Amino acid sequence: MTETAPKSTLPYPPVHYGKQFVVLSDWDGTITNCDSNDYMTDNLGYGKEKRRDGNLDILSGKTTFRDEFRRMLDSVSANGHTLDECKEVLKQNIKLDPGFRDFYRYCKSKDIPVVIVSSGMEPIIRSVLSALVTPEEAAEIDIISNDVDVHLDGTWSIKYRHPTSGYGHDKSQAILPYRALPEPPTLFFFGDGVSDMSAARHADVLFVKQKNDGENDLAAYCKREGIPHILFSDFGAALNTVKAIVEGSKTADAALAEGRAE
Numbered sequence: 001m002t003e004t005a006p007k008s009t010l011p012y013p014p015v016h017y018g019k020q021f022v023v024l025s026d027w028d029g030t031i032t033n034c035d036s037n038d039y040m041t042d043n044l045g046y047g048k049e050k051r052r053d054g055n056l057d058i059l060s061g062k063t064t065f066r067d068e069f070r071r072m073l074d075s076v077s078a079n080g081h082t083l084d085e086c087k088e089v090l091k092q093n094i095k096l097d098p099g100f101r102d103f104y105r106y107c108k109s110k111d112i113p114v115v116i117v118s119s120g121m122e123p124i125i126r127s128v129l130s131a132l133v134t135p136e137e138a139a140e141i142d143i144i145s146n147d148v149d150v151h152l153d154g155t156w157s158i159k160y161r162h163p164t165s166g167y168g169h170d171k172s173q174a175i176l177p178y179r180a181l182p183e184p185p186t187l188f189f190f191g192d193g194v195s196d197m198s199a200a201r202h203a204d205v206l207f208v209k210q211k212n213d214g215e216n217d218l219a220a221y222c223k224r225e226g227i228p229h230i231l232f233s234d235f236g237a238a239l240n241t242v243k244a245i246v247e248g249s250k251t252a253d254a255a256l257a258e259g260r261a262e
């Protein structure tokens with residue numbers, strides 16, 4: 001590690017001590033079937049073509065995630081869409097990965113914490129999450145994300161957790177405290193896109209979601225950087241691999257060598 005940790009403007013939930021396994025997962029496009037920020041940008045903001053160009057510029061290093069993502073979201077607010085309106089639109093259009101509920105319940109039964117690590121905005125995630133799982137589950141899941149500033153005139157903008165980082169939210173900072181524990185747990189990380197590039201290197205077992213829409217940005221990044229990972233199409237498939245590792249029928253290294261959850 002050469003870089004110093006960026007200062008966080010937002011609090012972190014307490015670290016889960018004494019666990020053998022911890023799951024950290026991206027929210028948008030990973031736990032959900034589609035990315036809520038992409039959905040807003042494509043349908044309420046400046047549109048899909050500009051957004052894809054922006055994502056590819058992030059992937060190639062031409063711009064930072066922080067600056068491009070802010071432009072995407074600003075285009076939604078600039079078109080007159082309030083935060084409350086966005087929440088409603090997203091609640092109606094964003095669904096859960098079909099295997100996530102069972103995956104979550106399995107983790108709970110095995111005392112494995114599941115923490116959402118997102119570059120999205122907490123009020124939107126909570127609002128969508130509460131529409132998708134039981135209120136008890138929605139309340140007990142930790143979320144480490146960015147936040148939102150709502151201005152007096154009704155416009156809104158993203159409030160970054162790590163404004164000095166090019167990632168806006170450097171997800172590695174949610175992982176590293178676990179690595180520093182005297183007896184660190186095995187860390188599973190799940191992601192799909194450019195917002196997960198900051199976390200990709202730091203998990204023990206990295207799961208990368210494979211999508212049918214051609215937007216496999218994290219997979220492209222891991223391939224280019226030579227980062228070992230397991231491709232998965234949904235949490236039902238990922239659960240089979242997680243179960244095998246947790247219950248000892250497969251090592252993490254063997255699962256990574258296979259490279260695919262089925």
Ligand SMILES: [Mg+2]
Pocket residue numbers: 026027028029030035191192193195
């Ligand atoms: Mg994502």
